[in-house]
Amino acid sequence: MLQQVNGHNPRSDGQAREYLREDLQEFLDGEVLLYQLDDLTRVNPVTLETVLRCLQARYMADRFYTNAGCTLVALNPFKPIPQLYSPELMREYHAAPQPQKLKPHVFTVGEQTYRNVKSLIEPVNQSIVVSGESGAGKTWTSRCLMKFYAVVAASPASWETHKIAERIEQRILNSNPVMEAFGNACTLRNNNSSRFGKFIQLQLNRAQQMTGAAVQTYLLEKTRVACQASSERNFHIFYQICKGASEDERLQWHLPEGAAFSWLPNPERSLEEDCFEVTREAMLHLGIDTPTQNNIFKSSRRG
Ligand SMILES: Nc1ncnc2c1ncn2[C@@H]1O[C@H](COP(=O)(O)OP(=O)(O)OP(=O)(O)O)[C@@H](O)[C@H]1O
Ligand SMILES: [Mg+2]
Structure with missing residues (x-):
């Protein structure tokens, strides 16, 4: 079967495999810069190994969020990183003219979704799906999103004078x-x-x-x-x-x-x-x- 591999137009499976191997080697040789890849769609060639290497490099560099097109991949740091979830950072993502230009973060997803509601004349429901295996950080991520909305979508200063409110x-x-x-x-x-x-x-x-x-x-x-x-x-x-x-x-x-x-x-x-x-x-x-x-x-x- 003829395949298009990274711009090449090989004539046989063997040739395709050879091109893939070369591309893979080239990609892995440039590994020092791997952690800088903010979006997995820029990983080339896309193989299980290159994607995992990229995520591993980012993990080692304390970069726990990576885009994969319109999906966000969150790695569990398994250690507290308070500065990654501070209210100041929430406000920074909220105030950014283009939050998607900032580093990948769960706040980008939160903010984009919030803006989607805001920008529509007839508001349309927005959904965020948080999925992963047990221990991946789904509950943590949902909590982060709720905290984010509690900051950016806060109701006006006080509700009457009721103490209980x-x-x-x-x-x-x-x-x-x-x-x-x-x-x-x-x-x-x-x-x-x-x-x-x-x-x-x-x-x-x-x-x-x-x-x-x-x-x-x-x-x-x-x-x-x-x-x-x-x-x-x-x-x-x-x-x-x-x-x-x-x-x-x-x-x-x-x-x-x-x-x-x-x-x-x-x-x-x-x-x-x-x-x-x-x-x-x-x-x-x-x-x-x-x-x-x-x-x-x-x-x-x-x-
Ligand atoms: N972003 C994070 N920063 C720091 N620690 C984290 C983060 N995400 C997850 N953790 C740690 O990993 C643990 C497991 O995460 P969490 O409970 O969210 O997993 P889960 O995907 O909801 O798993 P389950 O499916 O079993 O409920 C948390 O208790 C926390 O200690
Ligand atoms: Mg959970």
Whole structure:
């Protein structure tokens, strides 16, 4: 079969393979500059090896985002990089005349989508699909996008004078710790693995300010409550309750100090996700008051 390989017009498969090999060698010889390739469509020839080499070079140079045409490839740095997600950087991408000319970033995707809504006379819904294997960073990326919109699409300064009227963006962000406490668990691949899929809808008004959010969840792995693989754990909330309940609450919820539960394996592993206070605070901000919380935790314990 005749193929066009990088501008050549070979007459046979053998010739095509030879050209490809030469191009590949040429590409790999120029490896020093690989990390500068911001877009995988500029990788030539496109083979599994060249694409992976490019991503590897960028990873080594702390460049964790790479475009692939209109898709963004995000590598998980597995280490905190606060300057990559600072509010200042969010504002920079938001204010840029052409954000796509800045370094590839999840904020570019966020900003372009936001502008797509803004520029249309009749606003059209925009969707961002975040996909990847377990531990790839989907939950992290969704959180980043929500934080980005909380900054750029903030509602006006205050809502009347009501003390209880939390800013809407803050309430939207508070949905994350609650969903993760009840729907995430420590697995072999990810200490904070989401055991459900979700469709998050952020709602904007005509002035492109955030007015609300809706979250639809899918396929929660309910069987995990009663059955966990060895070295894995049950949902975070159970450990949070066991570790974070006060003495009074322990009495009320029949939770003696130091009790061991066969459905809560590996309790000795202490994770940053085991933070009961954060879950409770977030629930409070979402309007779930303390008596309601008590009822939930009582039944979580029985569950
Ligand atoms: N951009 C990032 N910067 C720093 N750490 C990150 C980043 N993305 C992911 N991580 C780290 O990787 C871990 C796993 O990421 P995350 O929970 O988002 O994966 P996931 O794709 O949602 O996996 P699962 O499908 O199991 O839910 C996070 O807890 C965090 O420690
Ligand atoms: Mg997840």
